[in-house]
Amino acid sequence: MSLSFVSYRRVSHEDQGISGLGLEAQDAAIMAHVQAKGGKLVGEFVEVGSGGDDDRPELLKARAAASKHKAILIVAKLDRLSRDLAYIATFLKGEKKGKRHVAPEFVACDMPHADTPMLQIMGVFAEFERKRISVRTREALSALKARGVKLGGTNIEGACAASLAKRQASASEMKARVMLSINDIRGSGITTLKGIAEALNDRGIKTSRGGEWSATQVSRVMM
Numbered sequence: 001m002s003l004s005f006v007s008y009r010r011v012s013h014e015d016q017g018i019s020g021l022g023l024e025a026q027d028a029a030i031m032a033h034v035q036a037k038g039g040k041l042v043g044e045f046v047e048v049g050s051g052g053d054d055d056r057p058e059l060l061k062a063r064a065a066a067s068k069h070k071a072i073l074i075v076a077k078l079d080r081l082s083r084d085l086a087y088i089a090t091f092l093k094g095e096k097k098g099k100r101h102v103a104p105e106f107v108a109c110d111m112p113h114a115d116t117p118m119l120q121i122m123g124v125f126a127e128f129e130r131k132r133i134s135v136r137t138r139e140a141l142s143a144l145k146a147r148g149v150k151l152g153g154t155n156i157e158g159a160c161a162a163s164l165a166k167r168q169a170s171a172s173e174m175k176a177r178v179m180l181s182i183n184d185i186r187g188s189g190i191t192t193l194k195g196i197a198e199a200l201n202d203r204g205i206k207t208s209r210g211g212e213w214s215a216t217q218v219s220r221v222m223m
Contacts, residue, residue: 003039004071005030008062010047010080026076029109029179033074036183042069054087063104071105078108109179110222174208178221181205193218 009026023046034041043065047058059081066073075081082088092106178200185199193215200213207217 003034003037004042004069005034005039005074006043006045006062006066006069006071007041008045008047008059008073008075008080010049010059010075012049025175026080028177029076029175030074032180032183033107033109033112036187039072042071054082054084056082066104073104073106075106075108077110081108110175175221178205182218182222 007027007030009023009030011022031041043062045058045062045065047056049056062073065071078088081091091104181200181203182196185196188199190196190199197213197215197218200218205213207213
């Protein structure tokens, strides 16, 4: 019997939700995992909202659909679920049924073999990254102000956020393409990091900087 999955994709800004920026990369990663498992999608949900926002109506619908279909809730990356550690911890704990909590069946494509404790640890890094993004945006605005750029009339903050989102989307899309190849390589029976690196090089697939793959680089992509 094939596995059933319900996908949840999230983008941070309304313009990304309208244009689809970032959604394609998430979809590619999700479909690569589903196909590698010989599974099928029985539901798809998309949310437009900040990684630190706890108001997630589409995520609640996705979790309900997964429960209804006895399916696995799947996201491309853990930070698509949330960048808030408390929210991630609460989600992984699951809903209270009677005297106990029932955790949802859940998988993040960037760390498919991670158990709940590992996901909670990675949640710490997701929250840390959210704070770093906020700090970098404030620093960029301060630098522009120091150079005499007027921050009132033009949407400088929005431009900074859009630029950052574009770079992150590009990196995510590249990672998704590489993960498709990695999953294909693993499906052929090559499972060691060194073996995967050699196979990527044999296929002519380059790293983000145009170089050759090493075991360490493969490990970083698969994290």
